[in-house]
Amino acid sequence: MGSLASKSKLSPEDVSFLTENTQYSSQEVLDWFSTFKRDCPSGKLGPDKFIKMYSKFFPSGNSKPFCEHVFRIFDTDKNGVIDFKEFLLAIDVSSGSTPQKKLEWAFKMYDVNGNGVITMDEMKEVVGAMFKMQFSQGAEELQAKIAEKSAQIFSAMDSNKDGIITQEEFLMACTQDRQIMELMGWK
Numbered sequence: 001m002g003s004l005a006s007k008s009k010l011s012p013e014d015v016s017f018l019t020e021n022t023q024y025s026s027q028e029v030l031d032w033f034s035t036f037k038r039d040c041p042s043g044k045l046g047p048d049k050f051i052k053m054y055s056k057f058f059p060s061g062n063s064k065p066f067c068e069h070v071f072r073i074f075d076t077d078k079n080g081v082i083d084f085k086e087f088l089l090a091i092d093v094s095s096g097s098t099p100q101k102k103l104e105w106a107f108k109m110y111d112v113n114g115n116g117v118i119t120m121d122e123m124k125e126v127v128g129a130m131f132k133m134q135f136s137q138g139a140e141e142l143q144a145k146i147a148e149k150s151a152q153i154f155s156a157m158d159s160n161k162d163g164i165i166t167q168e169e170f171l172m173a174c175t176q177d178r179q180i181m182e183l184m185g186w187k
Contacts, residue, residue: 008037010084018085022092029088036084044081047071065129069109100171107170118157118165124150156180 010018010033018029037043039053051067074082074090082090093105108114112122128146135142157165157173157180165173173180 008043014085018088022088024088024092032088032091033084036087044083045087046081050074050082063133066126066133069112069126069129072112073105073108099175103171103174104167106174107167110165110170111167116167118154118170120150120154120163123154123165127153153180 010030015026015029018024019026022029024032036045039045040049047068050071051064054067054070055063071082074086076086076089090105093101107118110118110122110126112125124146127150128143131142131146131149135145154165156177157169159169159173
């Protein structure tokens, strides 16, 4: 993906790829590219700038841990920066694609180590990051809430009670159980 990042213009092939793989028209892809290049002249968005930009949406809490998880998902080639292609594909999935794609994206966020399953520790890490972003309570009180919410979600999703949540369990739980959607804050 990196070769696209350093270009000052998009080739017709790049535009074609992005229009075929996102919901955006050619003009919208070009508009997104123009904005991305204005904000990231090098064509690369690093974690510090990403966190600074994303944090503006959650000024009351500590959004850094959550932003780090989002950055990890956006940086699909794991080179430490987000190029335009990664950026637009991720924006498309997280904002406008099908519910199934959004849930697959969410699963990747909870699967912190990328091994295809979610452990209780991973659940606590991501739920904790979301809570820290939204609430500015004392550490002890917040930790208790994180532990309680993580245990509720994990128990509800781990349908076969084997101590891990597979993508299949995650998707099934999210699509079939309104209570889980509420627990996750996705009402």
